[in-house]
Amino acid sequence: MHHDFSLIATIAAGFGLAMLFGYIAARLKMPPLVGYLLAGIAIGPATPGFVGDVHLAGQLAEIGVMLLMFGVGLHFSLGDLMAVKRLAVPGAIVQIAVATAMGAGLGLAWGWSFGGALVLGLALSVASTVVLLRALEARGQLESGNGRIAVGWLVVEDLVMVLVLVLLPPLAGILSGQGTENLAGTVGLTLAKVGAFIVLMLVVGRRLFPKLLFLVAGTGSRELFTLCTVTAAIGVAYGSALLFDVSFALGAFFAGMMMRESAYSHRAADETLPLRDAFAVLFFVSVGMLFDPMVLVQEPLKVLAVAAVIIVGKTIAAMGLVLAFRYPLNTALTVGASLAQIGEFSFILAGLGVSLGLLPPQGQSLILAGALVSIALNSLLFAAIEPAKAWILRNSDWARRMEQRDDPLGELPEDTDESHLQGQVVLVGHGRVGSRLAQELLAQGVHIVVAEEQRELVEALRGRGIAAVSGDASEPAVLIQAHIARAAMLVITGGDNVEAQRMVATARQLNPGIRVLLRAHSEDEARLLREADVGEVFIAEQSLAEQLSREVLAVMQPSSALRQSAHA
Numbered sequence: 131m132h133h134d135f136s137l138i139a140t141i142a143a144g145f146g147l148a149m150l151f152g153y154i155a156a157r158l159k160m161p162p163l164v165g166y167l168l169a170g171i172a173i174g175p176a177t178p179g180f181v182g183d184v185h186l187a188g189q190l191a192e193i194g195v196m197l198l199m200f201g202v203g204l205h206f207s208l209g210d211l212m213a214v215k216r217l218a219v220p221g222a223i224v225q226i227a228v229a230t231a232m233g234a235g236l237g238l239a240w241g242w243s244f245g246g247a248l249v250l251g252l253a254l255s256v257a258s259t260v261v262l263l264r265a266l267e268a269r270g271q272l273e274s275g276n277g278r279i280a281v282g283w284l285v286v287e288d289l290v291m292v293l294v295l296v297l298l299p300p301l302a303g304i305l306s307g308q309g310t311e312n313l314a315g316t317v318g319l320t321l322a323k324v325g326a327f328i329v330l331m332l333v334v335g336r337r338l339f340p341k342l343l344f345l346v347a348g349t350g351s352r353e354l355f356t357l358c359t360v361t362a363a364i365g366v367a368y369g370s371a372l373l374f375d376v377s378f379a380l381g382a383f384f385a386g387m388m389m390r391e392s393a394y395s396h397r398a399a400d401e402t403l404p405l406r407d408a409f410a411v412l413f414f415v416s417v418g419m420l421f422d423p424m425v426l427v428q429e430p431l432k433v434l435a436v437a438a439v440i441i442v443g444k445t446i447a448a449m450g451l452v453l454a455f456r457y458p459l460n461t462a463l464t465v466g467a468s469l470a471q472i473g474e475f476s477f478i479l480a481g482l483g484v485s486l487g488l489l490p491p492q493g494q495s496l497i498l499a500g501a502l503v504s505i506a507l508n509s510l511l512f513a514a515i516e517p518a519k520a521w522i523l524r525n526s527d528w529a530r531r532m533e534q535r536d537d538p539l540g541e542l543p544e545d546t547d548e549s550h551l552q553g554q555v556v557l558v559g560h561g562r563v564g565s566r567l568a569q570e571l572l573a574q575g576v577h578i579v580v581a582e583e584q585r586e587l588v589e590a591l592r593g594r595g596i597a598a599v600s601g602d603a604s605e606p607a608v609l610i611q612a613h614i615a616r617a618a619m620l621v622i623t624g625g626d627n628v629e630a631q632r633m634v635a636t637a638r639q640l641n642p643g644i645r646v647l648l649r650a651h652s653e654d655e656a657r658l659l660r661e662a663d664v665g666e667v668f669i670a671e672q673s674l675a676e677q678l679s680r681e682v683l684a685v686m687q688p689s690s691a692l693r694q695s696a697h698a
Contacts, residue, residue, distance in 0.1 A: 138338035140182035143173050145408075152411075160506050163473070163568040167502055169513050170418020177423065184572040193364065194413025197406040197476055198365035202259060203386020204286060204399050214282035221451045222286035225469070228447040229255035232439045237493070240432065244303030246490055249483035252294055253497050254439050256287045258473020260410065265468070265512055268322050276461050276583060276602075278561070280468040283448075291475045294346055295377045295482065296324050302486040320375070328375040331384045335366070339385075340392035347394055355394075356401045363402075364387060376459055379478060410474075417476050417477045417498060423493040436500035441507060445470045458602045459519055459529060461583060467511040471504035472497070516628065527559070537670045542579070542611060545596050551613045558603040558633060559624035563649060567623065572596070579612040604629040615640040620665075622648045627658050627669040634664040 151165030151172075173182040237247025262284055266277045298305075300320045339362060346358040363385050370381030370661035389398055426433055445466040452462035480497045483489030522529045542551075554577040557568055563582070571578050580598040582588050591598040601608040604625065614620065622630050622636045630648055637644050646665025650656035656667045 136183040136568055137186050137598070139180075140173070140186055141325055141412070142411055143180055144187070145171060147172050148415055155506075159509050160466055161264060161508065161530070163258075163414055164502060164506050165416035167418040167421070167498070167505075170415040170422060171421050173415070173419075174338040174419035174421060176421065182419060184419055186414075187412070187419055187449070189514065190409065190412045191416035193476075194409040194411075194416070195478060196364050196378050197360075197402070197409045198260075198366075198413065199379045199382040200386040201389075201399070201402075202390075204381040204390055204395060214279050214584060214586065215451065217279060217455050217457065218282035221455070221465075222283045223290065224451055225283075225444065226252075226255045226287060226445050227443050229439065232443045233436075236432075236435055242490065242493070243305075243488070244494060245302065245488035246483065248305060248495065249298075249479060249489045249586050250493050252291070253476040253479045253483070254436065254472060254500065256291050256475045256479075257284055257444075257469045257471055258475075258501075259284055259288060261471050261473050261508060262468050264506060278584065279452075279457075279461060280465050283465060283469070288475065291479065292380055292383060294479065295379055296320065298479075298488075299486060302488060305488055308420055314558045323374045324376055324380070327370050327376055327381070329386065330365075331388055333517045335384070335388040336391055336641050339388045340394075343389070343392045343394045343398065346576040347397070352401070353480040355397070358403075359389065359398045359402050361404060384628050386406070413474070413477075415483075420481075420494060422491075422495045425492060425499060428684065429492070429496070432496055433499045436496050437503040440472055440500050440504045440522060441470045441511075444600050445511075445569070455585075457585070458583070459517070459522065460602045460604070463515045463519055467508070470511055471508045472501045473505065476501060503645060542597055542599060542613075543592065550597060551579070553577070553618040554579055554597075554613070555621060556581060556609065556612045556614050556615070556617045556637075558582075558620070560584075560591065560598075561624055564623040567621065568596070579617075581608055581612050602629075604632040609633065609636050610640070614644070616646060617641060619645045619647065622646070622665075624649070627655060631662055631664055632658065 141283045147169035148166045148206075151168045153165070155165035155168075156162050171177060175181050175184065230248070232506070233251030233254040234244075234247040235251075237250040239245070242250070262280060266280065278681035297317065297320070300317050308696050327579075342358060342362070343355070346355050349355075363382050366385035367378040367381035370384075372380055390396055392398070448469050449462040449466040449680075450463050455627050476497055479488060480494045484494050486490060518598055555571060556579050557564055557571075558581045560568060560580050560582045564582075568580060569579055577598070580588075580591055580596060582591070582598060582600065582602040583602055585600050587602040588598045599608060599611045603609055603612075603622075609620075617637075620633070622633055625633070634646050634648075638645065648659055648665050648667050650659055650667050650669050653669065659667045
């Protein structure tokens, strides 16, 4: 009997080569995602040897899209976005417009239609959520001020791209120059369907999904809980496409957002993570299968132009916008490096553009080539932030003037009580850990000064009567404004090792007897900080375990002593 194993063969070859190339990429200090794309190229029809089933890979990629967007929705926090809205919202919108204009200009210069050029520009304007989150996590900057700004910026980009995916199909006719009858009616009907879907999810899904998770969690079955979560993601995505004609991506995104309302949302994220990661790998492999490597030989100048827009154009635009909002140079460099790559949304948009007849197949290959180059170089850009900052400040009078503390939020208000600036605690960072620590200290009557990079948080803290200064605390001027010379203690709750050591060096130079406490994100980071002798280092998970152990022993030791005496 003849058996068709094309699905199994495609998955086996895709996973196997993705693991191999991903490992090689990781050893070369590049994101494993580069290896996944190369694995897809290796089993694609444009390269010799084994050729995977492109049709089946496309369907697997659709599942990958659903689970990727479900994960984005599951981690989407309106509160986090609102905390950085002052910079992230206008910054992301303007940066998308600038990058889209640059990319579209390339397409028009190459003789493409306006629709194809627009799709190219939009695809080059949005960065990869996967690449950014993993880059920030690897550097311990995900919860830092700069990290939150970069993530908030990317969330706005993602929301804009979701809207683009909704509007592009009904606008395809006019963008391709063919025109369409009753354009307003078509767009209006599309928006009406999307609106109906969103209302249904907000009214029904917001109540249904948390209750459903609660009921399934009550069974105590781990596999049922995971199955419920995955079913919700894929089921809503498919149902939304079938009933409301919206994309799989939008349906899965809203499924994740509604699931976030449940008390079990963190468990849902953890339980589905392996499956989401596996299908994300298949998504990137399937994208690689569509890439024609000959574009690197036949159109090297076009590839370089696309890479230049992603790496140079977007970076300069983002940095200029951040500096225009009077944020520090370090924040501008971090945001610029974070956005200097493209990823999953670009691939989804490119695929939709090709299917609608807007984007030529060569455009999809150019977008993928730009993604490979930009993702491979992204780690180098992050590593170059500190050297670039030092070089810019050393060679630019304008940059040095920008770094001067003429920002009113960079100084404590004149009405700050002087008695609160003697023996106070200088708290660097007001994230999840810093905010709770600040609350406890204030409740005990301890005077604090918060140093925080997010201007919105500084304004909010001052509105509550809490002394706060705005800026990067690794810059001496920020700690000086926090009156570190008079402080009894410096507590650092965020930032990487280099920044922490710079803060401690400044603090000890101005206040040799100051006590320093630091929060580390991992054992390795804690070891490096202890070796540098910068202060007392604490790991959140370890401290929690020690506290729980003390509580347990406080209850169990009396019972244990009674048993021992009875035994004697």
